[in-house]
Structures are given as structure tokens and as C-alpha cells.
Amino acid sequence: MRPPERWPLHPAPAATESLSSWLRRTASSYGMYSHQLLEHALGHRELSDAELDLDPPRHLLDELAIRTGLDQHRVQAMTMAGWVPWLFDSLTPAPDTYETYVHQLSVLLPPARRQIYTPRKWQPWLAEIRVLRGCRECLESGPTILLFWQLPLMASCPAHRRRLETYEGHPADYIKWETPADDQRELPESLIALDRRTWQAITTGSVDLPRRSVHAGVWFRLLRTLLDELSTPQGRYGRQLEDVRRVWDHCGHPFRADLHSWQPFETLHWARQQQLLEAAAAAMEMIEDRSLIVRGTSAHLLHPEPKAPITDGTPPRSLTGADVQKQPTLDELWNQVTTILDTCIAAAKTDPVIAKHLFDFARYGCRSEESARGLRGTFAELQIPLDFLSQTKEMDPLPDVE
Ligand SMILES: [Zn+2]
Known part of the structure; x- marks a missing residue:
């Protein structure tokens, strides 16, 4: 089958531009409205601006990426769905x-x-x-x-x-x-x-x-x-x-x-x-x-960075026993963190809700599919069931904006 034709005119989307806006600008370069471009060029029914910008059909986004040569993630980032899980946990409402x-x-x-x-x-x-x-x-x-x-x-x-x-x-x-222009x-x-x-x-x-x-x-x-x-x-x-x-x-x-x-x-x-x-x-x-x-x-x-002490030029005195007691040492803080983490991991093995919270927390740092795969591997090693993943949207890479 012949691949779909690349459109000759397709203005580059601006940083964080919405899909409806970009489609309207693309259509106007052919003297068309965006619903005409959707119907005539893609054989797709008319979609409202709200539908286009929220969660349009994935095959439409794939088609637009092919027609314009844009990266798929770049097209997805023009919709709210492209911002799951960074801005939204999911676009499917749940009681919690x-x-x-x-x-x-x-x-x-x-x-x-x-x-x-x-x-x-x-x-x-x-x-x-x-x-x-x-x-x-x-x-x-x-x-x-x-x-x-x-x-x-x-x-x-x-x-x-x-x-x-x-x-x-x-x-x-x-x-x-x-509001009037001078009413700012x-x-x-x-x-x-x-x-x-x-x-x-x-x-x-x-x-x-x-x-x-x-x-x-x-x-x-x-x-x-x-x-x-x-x-x-x-x-x-x-x-x-x-x-x-x-x-x-x-x-x-x-x-x-x-x-x-x-x-x-x-x-x-x-x-x-x-x-x-x-x-x-x-x-x-x-x-x-x-x-x-x-x-x-x-x-x-x-909280702001701690203020640097104002000194009169004399070197700082060594910490006394009382000073040391005021602030926990890094080792003590680390022990607290690992104790809390151990408790969370133990609970996550039996409670899928805690497992999901722990997974969501840990994946904030995952910016690629590879690191997300690594996280899933770590959960498997820790014997935390990943059943909740099958009920939630698969993770996409971070939307790509200029
Ligand atoms: Zn401005």
C-alpha cells in the first residue's frame, strides 16, 4: 500500500500550542477550515476544538504525524492526553x-x-x-x-x-x-x-x-x-x-x-x-x-537556603555536643528514610493501592521508556505485584516541547 501523502504546507507548531489551533493554522494555509481538512484530507468526521484538544483518537494523531513529518510525541503534546501522567494521573475519572x-x-x-x-x-x-x-x-x-x-x-x-x-x-x-485593554x-x-x-x-x-x-x-x-x-x-x-x-x-x-x-x-x-x-x-x-x-x-x-552566618572574621568554632544533638546527622536521616521505605515496600507487597502510590512516586524520575522498564524490573525483584499497571494507562515519554 502506498504511504499517505506528506502535506506540502504545515506550519510548525509553537511551543505548547493546542492541536485545534495548529490544525486551524494548517488548514488556513490551504484556504480551508480545519473541519474541511479533517474530512477531505483525512476522511475523519468533524471534531470540536474541545474534542481535539482533550483526547482525540490516537489514529488521527498518528495520521497527522505522518502527514506533517512531526514526531508523534510532539503531536500528542498538543493535547491534554499527551500530558498524562505529568499533569494528570489519567483522563479517566476514578473515585480516589x-x-x-x-x-x-x-x-x-x-x-x-x-x-x-x-x-x-x-x-x-x-x-x-x-x-x-x-x-x-x-x-x-x-x-x-x-x-x-x-x-x-x-x-x-x-x-x-x-x-x-x-x-x-x-x-x-x-x-x-x-475587559477593556486599559483595564489591566x-x-x-x-x-x-x-x-x-x-x-x-x-x-x-x-x-x-x-x-x-x-x-x-x-x-x-x-x-x-x-x-x-x-x-x-x-x-x-x-x-x-x-x-x-x-x-x-x-x-x-x-x-x-x-x-x-x-x-x-x-x-x-x-x-x-x-x-x-x-x-x-x-x-x-x-x-x-x-x-x-x-x-x-x-x-x-x-524553604529558602539557610542563611550564611555573618562572621567577624574569626574561624567558626567546632561543634559542641549540644549543637550536634540539635541536627540529626546525614547517617541518621538516611536511616530514617530507609526505615520508611522498607515499611512502604512491605505494605506494597500486599496492598495494590500502596503499590500504585509507590510506583507513581518512583516514576517521577523516569524520563524514558527504558528507565520506566528498569523501575518495573525493580518492583518485580522486590516482589511487589504490578497488577495495577494493567488497569492504568501505559506511561508515555515526557511530552516534547520547545
Ligand atoms: Zn504574551
């Missing part, structure tokens, strides 16, 4: 999706302080109603729409340092911004810093935090955890109530974005989502400048 995504880490509050909700059909960052959101300056230079503008993951454009805004229409033909609220530096980190996670696969860099998968979950902590019902805060109030005072928005009853972040109006993102940015800034003491087990990721 919220708990797995939002409750494994903790920042402001001690672990287990928050109530675990089980919202129906919940997926992190995704709402049922698609919101059109973009950077005015980016869209003035061309009708390229980024996949991540659809998600309430960032509130600003790191390239232009301006807020993302909601609009109606199709940028290629007609666009109506919902000030962009706090803390929000710029937060969005810059999220952008780094999206484009490089990791984020530089004060003490170390973390995998993008950890960053997205850390941010979502913080948003949950900042909107948790007031009665759950206990002794941290005043601290959380200080965060809201610092960012200048009403406590808990004035929520009267709990709702997942994803279903809130964009105005409230922006307030929560600004509060998360303020909390991170306050943790890093040591003006907020927090109780979460993952908060150390945001």
Missing part, C-alpha cells in the same frame, strides 16, 4: 482521583488536617465548560492559541508580563475581549514568579525551587495542594487560621476568595481562580522570605 492528586502533599497545614472530598468526574485543572483565555499581546502577533491557556494553571503570560484575559470568538477571524489590574511580582515556575515546568519538565529542582509532576501537585489548602473550610484550619488569614491579607483578596461553601478550584469562576492563584503566590513568597511558618510535610521544598 482527588485524594491521590491533592492529598499526597501538604504545605500550609499538617497532613490529614484537610477533609478529603470526592467530587464526581473530577479532573485536576479541567472544567466541563471550556473558558477561552489568552494573552492579548501574544494574540496580536498571530492566532496561535496555547493549550495551557485553557487551564486555570497560570494567570499571566511570562513573555509579556501581563494577565491572561477571557475573550469570545476565534482569534484568527474575530475576537472580543471581555496590577500584576504582583509574586504572581509573576509563580507563573514563571509553572511555565518552566511545562517547557522543561522541572522547576528550580530555592533548595533543589523538582519534577514538573511534583510542581503541578504541589500547586494544586496549596490551592486546596487556601480554600479549605475555615473550621479545618485550627491553630493555622491566623497564618492563612495573613496570606489572604498579604495578597489583598477576601479570605478564601469569599467562598461560602467548598467547591473544587476547577469549577470556580475565573475571577475567583485568579484570587486563589494570587494567594498561592503570596503564600510561596511568605514561606520563602520566612515570614510564614508552615506545617505541611512538603513545605521544605519552598
Whole structure:
């Protein structure tokens, strides 16, 4: 059989461009609409922008890769499905999706302080109603729409340092911004810093935090955890109530974005989502400048480097016995870690849920199919059953963005 013909015109996708946007630009180079390109050139039924950008049929993505000469992973990365398991655990909702995504880490509050909700059909960052959101300056230079503008993951454009805004229409033909051009609220530096980190996670696969860099998968979950902590019902805060109030005072928005009853972040109006993102940015800034003491087990990721002591030139004295007792030695810390790991491994041998959590945790570091295979081999050696793998989506390599 003759291989499908390579299309002569196919504009290169921009970094993190959505599939619907790239397809529309490709179709317009032939004077067509994207549904006409799908029907006439590929014999495929029309798909809405939302269907194209979420989880389109795999054979369509393979066909587009062949027609344009793009790498398959590059085409997949233009869809949300291409971001499993880094941004989403899976695109199939499960009863424990919220708990797995939002409750494994903790920042402001001690672990287990928050109530675990089980919202129906919940997926992190995704709402049922698609919101059109973009950077005015980016869209003035061309009708390229980024996949991540659809998600309430960032509130600003790191390239232009301006807020993302909601609009109606199709940028290629007609666009109506919902707020006037001169109605831009000030962009706090803390929000710029937060969005810059999220952008780094999206484009490089990791984020530089004060003490170390973390995998993008950890960053997205850390941010979502913080948003949950900042909107948790007031009665759950206990002794941290005043601290959380200080965060809201610092960012200048009403406590808990004035929520009267709990709702997942994803279903809130964009105005409230922006307030929560600004509060998360303020909390991170306050943790890093040591003006907020927090109780979460993952908060150390945001702690600043210890300050170098100011000396008068005399050499530092040797540690006394009392000083040594204050800080555990590296050997003691390592013993604690191995004890905890041994306990987890023993539990994972009999409990598939723990086995899956352990596997998900360990595979954050796996950036290739080869290292993922190595991880499966290690689990087999440790006699941890891998039955849960057959029920979850097979791992794809990290989406490839420029
Ligand atoms: Zn921009």
C-alpha cells in the first residue's frame, strides 16, 4: 500500500500550542477550515476544538504525524492526553482521583488536617465548560492559541508580563475581549514568579525551587495542594487560621476568595481562580522570605537556603555536643528514610493501592521508556505485584516541547 501523502504546507507548531489551533493554522494555509481538512484530507468526521484538544483518537494523531513529518510525541503534546501522567494521573475519572492528586502533599497545614472530598468526574485543572483565555499581546502577533491557556494553571503570560484575559470568538477571524485593554489590574511580582515556575515546568519538565529542582509532576501537585489548602473550610484550619488569614491579607483578596461553601478550584469562576492563584503566590513568597511558618510535610521544598552566618572574621568554632544533638546527622536521616521505605515496600507487597502510590512516586524520575522498564524490573525483584499497571494507562515519554 502506498504511504499517505506528506502535506506540502504545515506550519510548525509553537511551543505548547493546542492541536485545534495548529490544525486551524494548517488548514488556513490551504484556504480551508480545519473541519474541511479533517474530512477531505483525512476522511475523519468533524471534531470540536474541545474534542481535539482533550483526547482525540490516537489514529488521527498518528495520521497527522505522518502527514506533517512531526514526531508523534510532539503531536500528542498538543493535547491534554499527551500530558498524562505529568499533569494528570489519567483522563479517566476514578473515585480516589482527588485524594491521590491533592492529598499526597501538604504545605500550609499538617497532613490529614484537610477533609478529603470526592467530587464526581473530577479532573485536576479541567472544567466541563471550556473558558477561552489568552494573552492579548501574544494574540496580536498571530492566532496561535496555547493549550495551557485553557487551564486555570497560570494567570499571566511570562513573555509579556501581563494577565491572561477571557475573550469570545476565534482569534484568527474575530475576537472580543471581555475587559477593556486599559483595564489591566496590577500584576504582583509574586504572581509573576509563580507563573514563571509553572511555565518552566511545562517547557522543561522541572522547576528550580530555592533548595533543589523538582519534577514538573511534583510542581503541578504541589500547586494544586496549596490551592486546596487556601480554600479549605475555615473550621479545618485550627491553630493555622491566623497564618492563612495573613496570606489572604498579604495578597489583598477576601479570605478564601469569599467562598461560602467548598467547591473544587476547577469549577470556580475565573475571577475567583485568579484570587486563589494570587494567594498561592503570596503564600510561596511568605514561606520563602520566612515570614510564614508552615506545617505541611512538603513545605521544605519552598524553604529558602539557610542563611550564611555573618562572621567577624574569626574561624567558626567546632561543634559542641549540644549543637550536634540539635541536627540529626546525614547517617541518621538516611536511616530514617530507609526505615520508611522498607515499611512502604512491605505494605506494597500486599496492598495494590500502596503499590500504585509507590510506583507513581518512583516514576517521577523516569524520563524514558527504558528507565520506566528498569523501575518495573525493580518492583518485580522486590516482589511487589504490578497488577495495577494493567488497569492504568501505559506511561508515555515526557511530552516534547520547545
Ligand atoms: Zn504574551
